[in-house]
Amino acid sequence: MKHKLLRQIGKLYQKQHINNLLRRGISRNNRRLKFLLGIIAGFITVTLIAIYLTGRVTSVASTQTTSTIKTYTLPENNTYISSNTDKYTTSATNNYTFSAQDTYTPPATNSYTLAATNAYKTSWIGNSFGGGNKWVQIQVSDMYVTPDGTVYTNTGWDEAGREVGIYKNGDVIGKADDLHGWGRQGGDAIAVDQKYMYVAMLQAADGKPGEDYPPKGTTWFCIRRYNLSGKVAPFPQGRGWDKSMLIVSTKDKVTGLATDGQQLYASDKAANLVHVYNTATMKEIRSFKVNNPSKIALDKQGDLWIIQDKNKIGHYSPTGKQLPGAIADVAQPSAIAIDNKNRLLVADNGPRQQVLIYDIANKPKQVGTFGTQGGVYSGKRGEIGDLKFYGLSGVGTDAAGNIYVSNVGFNRSGVDLRKLSPSGKLQWQLLGLQFIDNADADIGTDGANVFTKDEHFVMDYTKGSGKEWQYKGYTVDRFRYPNDARLHTTPTAAFVRRLQGKRLLYLSSEMMSERLLMYRFDGEIAVPCGIFGKGKEDWLTNEPTNSSWIWIDANGDGSPQTNEYQTTGEKDDSVWGWEIDSKGDVWLAAETGYIKHYRFGGLNAHGCPIYSTKAVQKTPMPQPFKTLTRIKYFPEQDAMYLSGYTSDRPNIDGDWGLVGTEIIRYDNWSKAKKIRWRIALPYEVNRDPKLHIKAMDAIGNRVFAASSKTPDVFVYDATTGKQVQQLKPGPEVAGEGGWVDIPFGIRAFRRSNGEYLVFVEEDLKAKVLMYRLPG
Secondary structure, three states: OOHHHHHHHHHHHHHHHHOOOOOOOOOHHHOOOOOOOHHHOOOOOHHHHHHOOOOOOEEOOOOOOOOEOOOOOOOOOOOOOOOOOOOOOOOOOOOEEOOOOOEEOOOOOOOOEOOHHHOOEEEEEOEOOOEOOEOOOOOOOEEEEOOOOOEEEEOOOOOOOOOEEEEEOOEEEEEOOOOOEOOEEOOOOEEEOOOEEEEEEEEEOOOOOOOOOOOOOOEEEEEEEEEOOOOEOOOOOOEOOOOOEEEEEOOOOEEEEEEOOOEEEEEEHHHOEEEEEEOOOOOEEEEEEOOOOOOEEEOOOOOEEEEOOOOOEEEEOOOOOEOOOOEOOOOOEEEEEEOOOOEEEEEEOOOOOEEEEEEOOOOOEEEEEEOOOOHHHOOOOOEOOOOOOOOEEEEEEOOOOOEEEEEOOOOOOOEEEEEEOOOOOEEEEEEEOOOOOOOEEOHHHOOOEEEOOOEEEEEOOOOOOOOOEEEEEEOOOOOOOOOOHHHOOOEEEEEEEEEOOEEEEEEEEOOOOOEEEEEEEEOOEEEEEEEEEOOOOOOOOOOOOOOOEEEEOOOOOOOOOHHHEEEOOOOOOOEEEEEEOOOOOEEEEEOOOEEEEEOOOOEOOOOOEOOOOOOEEEEEOOOOEEEEEEEEEEOOOOEEEEEEEEOOOOOOOOOOOOOEOEEEEEEOOOOOOEEEEEEEOOOEOOOOOOEOEEEEEEEOOEEEEEEOOOOOEEEEEOOOOOEEEEEOOOHHHOOEEOOOOOOOOEEEEEOOOOOEEEEEEEOOOOEEEEEEEOO
16 A cells, blocks of 8 residues: 555545535435545545545444344454354454464454443533434534524535524524535525525536536535525526526635525625625626625615625625725624614624624714623633633624624634523523544543543533533633644544643644644643644644654743754654553554654643653564554553554455554563454455444553444453443434544543543534443
């Protein structure tokens, strides 16, 4: 396998994936769709993407207490053959032979019957709902609120298909149909009148000959008309397969929409135009010039207020005449609305993080604000509060003057949707916080504090499923630490460690495991303090480019300087495995056949962990591995867990980024590297969906392995290597689980009472699964 080329292809795929340019779909009749490949033509083949990093939903039975557990047989020809039942047995001749000193013979049988004490509970964190028909979408790009308080949202992509969400009274009540797959996505604008909603969306070339789709290489940026329950509302001369689309541009997105019930106004930023359409016929009436038009609000006189440049809001008549009263004192206007008093509400996504209120009866005059100045960074920085906003993407109001805001953090941190009374009292809050994310628990508080890449949750394990967590802190500080890698890359999973009494956060970065990020804490804020990097980074200007490198924050400012870098002298391009052990040592495992061990050098004066290129040991991967993918080490036991592919069980399908076919435990690692056991992992490449392992972890006396394309977690005894349990999502989450995308998509923690917490990435419904297993 050409590892470097595949990683480059994967990195390109991932960038498009995160930026909504290549999207996953859910097909008609529950069959997965074809993917939108025209956007990145020439780089990624249909086969590679369909095999590996695609969107998906798997629904499983609700049973959680099972009597018979899947185990796996290694036949003599090293091919895994599934029986017709859900039971896999190990043959009596399942001997694993390595060198003369390392022969391991497993027991004759590997079937297990679980007693009732092995029951477990399924729970989750990060979403207000568990799944099924109800979940909060992963992003909100625009929002409209009707007089009765119904909230309509739009965004380019939601993993489970709620690009347009409909919410009311703190509940999910619907979504718009058919915006997920067949080259269709949502968009950045939405408007609603008494009869229809108008949705900005895109349609890519994905149809059959004779169907009304764009020609190859062309994308339609459209307005699609729906009724208020989310069903398409076609019209004469409508475009698309169902004649419900109005093509606005083939160059760029529709960036703003507003309607008075008779006329629909649409911002076409690529052409510097605002188009005006008749809402009954959807025919264009006129258009007029506006520079950089974005979000639009219509006041009670019918005049338009249009966000234009970074800090400008223009004022126009319905015919396009520029009117006096432009507003230019908002740092970063991101959303706009008119309230029940005909005042202009402007969401300022700059340092203020507030809604600014303007009297527009004559010359616009700011007459008030809504929300705490500084938002989530006021008071105790990062601490969530009812009036502490962060990443404002939408604002609206109902007939009673209640104010609605959508917070999305920075660089896709999820959704925090709130309704507040005119006096600022929280009426309800809906959360959908997790995407390409996983959690870890703080050993210093026995798991009472749980962290994801951006969020801090406080846990109460006496409560029922989905109710254990409380959203405590948003740990990214965009304004104080603008070079935080979380603002520029896509971190994926948390490692929480206690070193010298201090809590530290480590994050794997990108779905390709490109780098390891390090953070110290200042209250709720995770302050950047180190990076293990691999070369050029787009958001940095002074990093080494010809070698892998380490950055340690020497002056405590959270931003890399030239004199703070160390170069390793080689590029670690093939690293999939990262580990931070309990002593703070960093381990990395490279596919190309080596392990690096960086020793923890204590904390510097600012609380940053110290690592040095002079305190590293490089070790060849041990037998019987041919490819190394993951690593886990316990210094107290000197026990090493490695995974990958072996000559006995090779990578016969060419897949990459997976755990592999085996996990092997080595005892007395630092001296003898003696094999204790070998686990033959589930690996069935001829079934649909494929069964193979994407992520692994170990804690206490358990080893956990998460399947990539099926919602299964296989549980093994860490002493014997025998399978003892199998976890599936339970009825608490409607038996659903999406694919595990990220290399560290499972994380295990053991509480002092013996209970195991097992966190699993769950992108489908914007949450993290949490299995609770008795000790």
